[in-house]
Amino acid sequence: MTMTAVHLGMDDIDSPRGGCTTHFASLLVEELTELGASWLDYPNLIRLNPNIPYRTRGNGAVTLRFELEASDVDQVLPRSNLLLKKYLKEDYPNTNPGMVIATGDVPVDLLGFSKLALWRTVPVALARRLVARLALPYIAIGNRRGLIGALSAIGNPLRQDHTYEYIAYRSIELTSRERGVDVDSVFKMNQKYGNRLFSNIDGSAQKILIEPHGPDPVIYGIRGETPLDVIKAADLIQSKQDKERWMVFRTNQGTGAHLVHRVRLSDIRPYMAAVVEGEVATKSKIIEGGHVIFKITDGPTNAECAVYEPTGEFREIATMLIEGDKVSLDVGVRPASRMHGLTLNVEGLRILQLTDEVILVNPICPHCLKRMKSAGKEKGFKCIKCGFKDPQAKKTEIPVERQLKAGRYLPPPRAQRHLTRPMNRMDRRNNGIPNNLVDEWHDP
Amino acid sequence: MLFKPGESCEICDSREGVLEQCSMCGAYCCENCRDDKEKICLTCQEARCFICAEYLASRACDRCGRLVCEDHGVKVNEVTVCNLCRANET
Numbered sequence: 355m356t357m358t359a360v361h362l363g364m365d366d367i368d369s370p371r372g373g374c375t376t377h378f379a380s381l382l383v384e385e386l387t388e389l390g391a392s393w394l395d396y397p398n399l400i401r402l403n404p405n406i407p408y409r410t411r412g413n414g415a416v417t418l419r420f421e422l423e424a425s426d427v428d429q430v431l432p433r434s435n436l437l438l439k440k441y442l443k444e445d446y447p448n449t450n451p452g453m454v455i456a457t458g459d460v461p462v463d464l465l466g467f468s469k470l471a472l473w474r475t476v477p478v479a480l481a482r483r484l485v486a487r488l489a490l491p492y493i494a495i496g497n498r499r500g501l502i503g504a505l506s507a508i509g510n511p512l513r514q515d516h517t518y519e520y521i522a523y524r525s526i527e528l529t530s531r532e533r534g535v536d537v538d539s540v541f542k543m544n545q546k547y548g549n550r551l552f553s554n555i556d557g558s559a560q561k562i563l564i565e566p567h568g569p570d571p572v573i574y575g576i577r578g579e580t581p582l583d584v585i586k587a588a589d590l591i592q593s594k595q596d597k598e599r600w601m602v603f604r605t606n607q608g609t610g611a612h613l614v615h616r617v618r619l620s621d622i623r624p625y626m627a628a629v630v631e632g633e634v635a636t637k638s639k640i641i642e643g644g645h646v647i648f649k650i651t652d653g654p655t656n657a658e659c660a661v662y663e664p665t666g667e668f669r670e671i672a673t674m675l676i677e678g679d680k681v682s683l684d685v686g687v688r689p690a691s692r693m694h695g696l697t698l699n700v701e702g703l704r705i706l707q708l709t710d711e712v713i714l715v716n717p718i719c720p721h722c723l724k725r726m727k728s729a730g731k732e733k734g735f736k737c738i739k740c741g742f743k744d745p746q747a748k749k750t751e752i753p754v755e756r757q758l759k760a761g762r763y764l765p766p767p768r769a770q771r772h773l774t775r776p777m778n779r780m781d782r783r784n785n786g787i788p789n790n791l792v793d794e795w796h797d798p
Numbered sequence: 799m800l801f802k803p804g805e806s807c808e809i810c811d812s813r814e815g816v817l818e819q820c821s822m823c824g825a826y827c828c829e830n831c832r833d834d835k836e837k838i839c840l841t842c843q844e845a846r847c848f849i850c851a852e853y854l855a856s857r858a859c860d861r862c863g864r865l866v867c868e869d870h871g872v873k874v875n876e877v878t879v880c881n882l883c884r885a886n887e888t
Contacts, residue, residue, distance in 0.1 A: 624854050
């Protein structure tokens, strides 16, 4: 019996009106297990560039990696296609599913493609060229955009830092009802597991982050460092809706994998996820809607930066920056419109160096030690108590203690991207592909 | 890692042929990844607003799925609707 390694990538099997690529993947795991698949890895949930305008929610694609008897490999795509046709919500025009199969080692070309899709936009034309050149069997519906995610998911074997997410699903027929995740049970879970979990609650807002709000089949998703952590933690969660199925994914969530390129302001492109460095060029202003806007410069080029209202207390940090502060910003690039130029949407901030802040005050009268008043434009200062005049006197600079400190700042967890490396993962790395999977990582 | 544009095609990473800058986004791209007639890269060709084609899209219309820029789509309650769908609905 000859076994073949199979990588089955998929994307865009969802819409804002329902469905979810990860849920579809869990149905496919059941189907392929029946076909005799021997699992090489947990399903990989790969988040891609979060600044893409046509993403549904979190821009996530999935790959299933397994071994199968060589003679059965030809059955994988037809069986997946049958399941896909049953699953699709065809009333939504912006669902463009794609599935791709690669066998053996992951093609080198896909590794580069996948890296690009983490921080740039990739045209469908490139994905189509790639499947043709590598002769990869695929299914693509609609405008074939799903091919991009499917190929990118295959091309990211998560050899470096990764995390896990346990996702519990409800019946697809019950997706219009309230999930009813018990808030107390989530806080208790978080307290019990501490740093072994991340981004499941927002402590400052006392909010839970594990429960989505759309009409998709996900009841909740628990993010953590190991498969056993998330499986055990899920036992503590109570919800009104029953779990119909669950599965553990190995993911690039919480790894900051999209922010590895430092980009000069002159080289910024629309939709990029990038790290830019510069000096604050103008102090921030708050515009309608509560958003904070300021400019940075790296010498030859200036760029407008935006910190949005939902980022809450993170905006306060932006409002305290002053001209001359040296910063490194994690940004997503919003394209220009008729109303504004390219805008850097700030999703993280590192203060590299704070400039000295001073306030200017009128000089003190040398005779009576009271503050003098201006004697008029370019006429110096005069003391209104004793009448002393000093035409040469100038305002005095008084240093002010900065409220900010150099270091890293992030929006609160509720406003972070799936890919954002949260504070409690700053020094943590889980490297390497697991050798063995835990006994029960999905049900059914 | 510092991004150094101009060394290879920003889309397919090819180092062959002449790289030219896209007139919409500024990306350097090879002849396979650009439309010479329109002087734009394939990424911008796919991501521009379907109504004006002048600006890149900010969202997909929730009704028809096509991409629209901020001027030609209205976001209400987290849902973007393009001006064309809005006109057809009213």
